[in-house]
Amino acid sequence: METSEKLAILADAAKYDASCASSGSGKTRAGSQIGTTEGMGICHSYTPDGRCISLLKILLTNYCIFDCRFCVNRISSDTPRARFTVDEVVKLTIEFYKRNYIEGLFLSSGIIQNPDYTMEQLVLVAKSLRQRERFGGYIHLKTIPGASQDLIDQAGMYADRLSVNIELPTDADLRQLAPEKDGSQIRSAMDGIKTKIQEIREDSRRGLAAPKFTPAGQSTQMIVGATPTPDEEILKTASQLYNTQKLRRVYYSAYSPIPHADAQLPGKSPPLVREHRLYQADWLLRFYGFEVNELVVADDRNLDLKIDPKFAWALANRHRFPIDVNKAPREELLRIPGIGARTVARILQIRKVRSLRITDIKKLRVAWNRAKAFVITSDYNPGVKLLESPDLRQALQPKPQQLMLFDTNQLTEF
Amino acid sequence: MLQFTILNFEDWRSVARDLRCREICPADVQFLAPDESGLFCNAASSVISPSLPSNPTAFRVPKDFLTLAEDVGYHRAPERWGLLYRVLWRLTNHEPRLLQVATDDDMHRLLMMEKAVRRDAHKMKAFVRFREIIQNGEKHYIAWHRPDHFVLRKIAPFFSRRFKAMNWAILTQDESVAWNQRELKYFQGVNRSEAPSSDDLEDLWRTYYANIFNPARVKIKAMKTEMPVRHWSTLPETTIIDQMLKDAPARVADMIARSEGFDQSARDYMPDPSQPLTLPRLSDSIRQCRACELHCHATQAVFGHGPVDARIVIVGEQPGDQEDIEGKPFVGPAGEVLDHALAEAGIDRSQVYVTNTVKHFKFDRNGNQRLHKKPNSREVRACLPWFEAEWAMLDANTLICLGATAATALISPGFRLQQQRGCWVESKYTPRTIATWHPSFILRLPTQTQREIRMAELIADLRKTVRSE
Structure with missing residues (x-):
């Protein structure tokens, strides 16, 4: 099979992977001849689905001995199969990188023979890139469930980031749809990586020459909407992963029309809007001081699909508003709908020098139409009258956007 | 002033x-x-x-x-x-x-x-696209880019670190820069026509671009915000965007159509569950099965055969040419081999329940001949409920899988016949599960010696199932 045919199959098979980040790695590896990881990740291109291309995101092979019901590569699917050699992946990565198409490689794989064999192949790709090609760009390896800790440790020496996919939000979901995967095994793999990262950090703190080990940390991905598990459970799982496993990112992937989807799965995909709301809530948990139980208030334990979670929280907690942008502490400013963390930082700086009026707020990156009902400025803000209005939600709710509708329509057809 | x-x-x-x-x-x-x-x-x-x-x-x-x-x-x-x-x-x-x-x-x-x-x-860091040329036996990478502002000098050091071991140049309308693996040299701006016009690798890049795109999500506005159209002329991948969008609805329809096809497994063709299930009712229902495409070409579905009180169940892959015509399992040449092996092992075939993993004959036509074709995993998966229903009707304690198709479907997807043949393994059906050669495999072996060796192994494996009972 020609490389281009393999690439078509193995890129297509990787397109459901949500992660594309290539940042957070810090200094480029010493001795690199081609490639850097300095600064933030770069998106080199965008596809018409609105997603960025930062890494060459492919599977080493989409042959797989597992039968996870949500996955297009499961053994019982009749999708076309292909397998790259280690050298093919190395060459593709280097040649794409040299033309500045990509930041590096995101390599995952179906499981062939057994988990250790598969993991060895992934490690071999990363090792060849680092040692033979002196490649200093970004490498993200997906660890294979069930691979030995020793191989995962090796992978961490060459990769910038490792990820262990949690796949589904709860163990019960996993038993139902991915019977061959084991929740406790997944968590212990994450633990292993976390411990290793901490050991290396400890060593370098004590002044020992510690080798690099996944400098961009670990991430995970879960499929959303393949089971009836509500957002509250999903966010609790995420929050726990951030706190105990010290993950850098949790990716949510809306279970999307996958060719040859299985009868056990819901015939309808959840709207992409749900995925979007989960990301917003995730952000609020990490950077805005919110707790899961504050964000999920509806009886069905799901986020509101029509409005963003911060706005939903504000509507349910009107008594905490209006907030005076010239006096309130940072934690309170962070809770104002339509105002982001960067704007809060700016407001705190500006108000040391002068007080803020409506025109000033509008010059910052603020969704004033939403924020206006919730803030007091140094001048008269007529918008705040809305706070008492029973129609507050209708008044401030964003008009349904063409694009959102398009997405949802496409997906509900399924 | x-x-x-x-x-x-x-x-x-x-x-x-x-x-x-x-x-x-x-x-x-x-x-x-x-x-x-x-x-x-x-x-x-x-x-x-x-x-x-x-x-x-x-x-x-x-x-x-x-x-x-x-x-x-x-x-x-x-x-x-x-x-x-x-x-x-x-x-x-x-x-x-x-x-x-x-x-x-x-x-x-x-x-x-x-x-x-x-x-x-x-955006310059992102959208510069180098094209490889060979000059005096050395590789050079040249890009032409149109920045909005005078950012070349801001960015050139970044490129010199990133592509340290390459000779490269970035040309713009205002100013240009070249790196010879030692230092950056700035020179005047040039027209786009000065830059190389193609690179063979671009087709491969477009292949990647087209396939990493998920046609079920179309967000053109988001794409254009992040990748402004004014940069498109220097981005090789953008030449196929129109075609990708044209193809998208068909690709999605195809994804959906194929998944709906698979939504139908044999479960949807089972007899009415309000009445007690029996083997005859099952064999009656299977004639209506449309869970996969195989029913279109086969003569009939071939259900299992044997006494309801059988202790041993033997499962092959699928009916062959003769089985398809007669409607009974293992009645053709492979059946003869099986009969012989069973007799040698001291097993009475009339006391055994014999069936197949897939119930319809799958074949390729070659003139008048119908040549066996291996069922794919989707067909196996779609048909499995029939076997599970048969198993549930019987009071068997021993399961013999003939060949890899039955073994991987009934024991585990990772089962390897070459290594695990003839060993007792626990399947979800019974702890007394064993896999051995399929008689057709033995028939296809090229030499008499090979056939004799494998036949002896088949007999030995079958004998194991009676001896240890």
Whole structure:
């Protein structure tokens, strides 16, 4: 099979992977001849689905001995199969990188023979890139469930980031749809990586020459909407992963029309809007001081699909508003709908020098139409009258956007 | 009115330092870009009279101002130098905290310019596309790029670190730069026609681009915001966007159609569950099964055969040519081999339940011949409920899988016949599960010796199942 045919199959098979980040790695590896990881990740291109291309995101092979019901590569699917050699992946990565198409490689794989064999192949790709090609760009390896800790440790020496996919939000979901995967095994793999990262950090703190080990940390991905598990459970799982496993990112992937989807799965995909709301809530948990139980208030334990979670929280907690942008502490400013963390930082700086009026707020990156009902400025803000209005939600709710509708329509057809 | 032609940030910095020391207020100075200075062109420093007092240490500015000013200096707007001087003036005259006031009009304009420059610089890092050429036996990588602002010098050092061991050049309409693995050399801007017009690898890149795209999500606006159309002409992948969008609805329809096909497994064709299930009712229902495509070409579904009180169940792969016509399992040449092996092993076939993993014959036609074709995993998966229903009807304790198809379907997907043949394994049906050669495999072996060896193994494996009971 020609490389281009393999690439078509193995890129297509990787397109459901949500992660594309290539940042957070810090200094480029010493001795690199081609490639850097300095600064933030770069998106080199965008596809018409609105997603960025930062890494060459492919599977080493989409042959797989597992039968996870949500996955297009499961053994019982009749999708076309292909397998790259280690050298093919190395060459593709280097040649794409040299033309500045990509930041590096995101390599995952179906499981062939057994988990250790598969993991060895992934490690071999990363090792060849680092040692033979002196490649200093970004490498993200997906660890294979069930691979030995020793191989995962090796992978961490060459990769910038490792990820262990949690796949589904709860163990019960996993038993139902991915019977061959084991929740406790997944968590212990994450633990292993976390411990290793901490050991290396400890060593370098004590002044020992510690080798690099996944400098961009670990991430995970879960499929959303393949089971009836509500957002509250999903966010609790995420929050726990951030706190105990010290993950850098949790990716949510809306279970999307996958060719040859299985009868056990819901015939309808959840709207992409749900995925979007989960990301917003995730952000609020990490950077805005919110707790899961504050964000999920509806009886069905799901986020509101029509409005963003911060706005939903504000509507349910009107008594905490209006907030005076010239006096309130940072934690309170962070809770104002339509105002982001960067704007809060700016407001705190500006108000040391002068007080803020409506025109000033509008010059910052603020969704004033939403924020206006919730803030007091140094001048008269007529918008705040809305706070008492029973129609507050209708008044401030964003008009349904063409694009959102398009997405949802496409997906509900399924 | 003093007029200055400013070439770059360093130039502006030295002029501004002098002007500020001599307390010349912003309203009395005009800064010009090189191409608009015309007749009144002053070389940057020549207008300052050396006789005037100048004290460079007389004022200080926050470090952040220098970073900001340097970035704003890369902006294309001619008024940037004057604006910078005005902010410098205010900063050093009673407004030392001006930088913090992002909402001040001057600051706001500077910050917007800074943002535009940073974005343009970032897009340059992203959208430069090198093309490989070979010159004097050496590889060179050349790109032509159209930045919005003068960001080449801001970004060139980044490229020299990233592509340290490559000879590369980035050409733009304003200025160009080349790296020879030792140093950066700047030279004049050139037209796009000076750059190489293709690279063989671009087709492969487009293949990747087309396939990483998920046609079920179309967000063109999001794409165009992040990848502005004005850059498209230098991005090789954008030539196929139209075609990708045209193909998208068909690709999605295809994804959905195929998944719906699979939604139908044999479960949907089971007999009415309100009445007790029996083998005859099952074998009656299977005639209606449309769970996969195989029913279209086969003569009939071939259900299992044997007494309901059988203790041993033997499962093959699928019916063959003769089985398909007669409607019974293992009645053709493979059946003869099986009969022989069972007899040798001391097993009475009439006491055994014999069936197949897939119940319809799958074949390729070659003239008048129908040649066996292995069922794919989807067909196996769709048909499995029939076997499970058969198993549930029987009171068997021993399961014998003939061949890899039955073994991987009934024992585990990772089962390897070559290594695990003839060993007892636990399946979800019974702890007494064993896999051995399929009789057809033995028939297809090229030499008599090979056939004899495998036959002996098959007999030995079968014998195991009676001996240990």
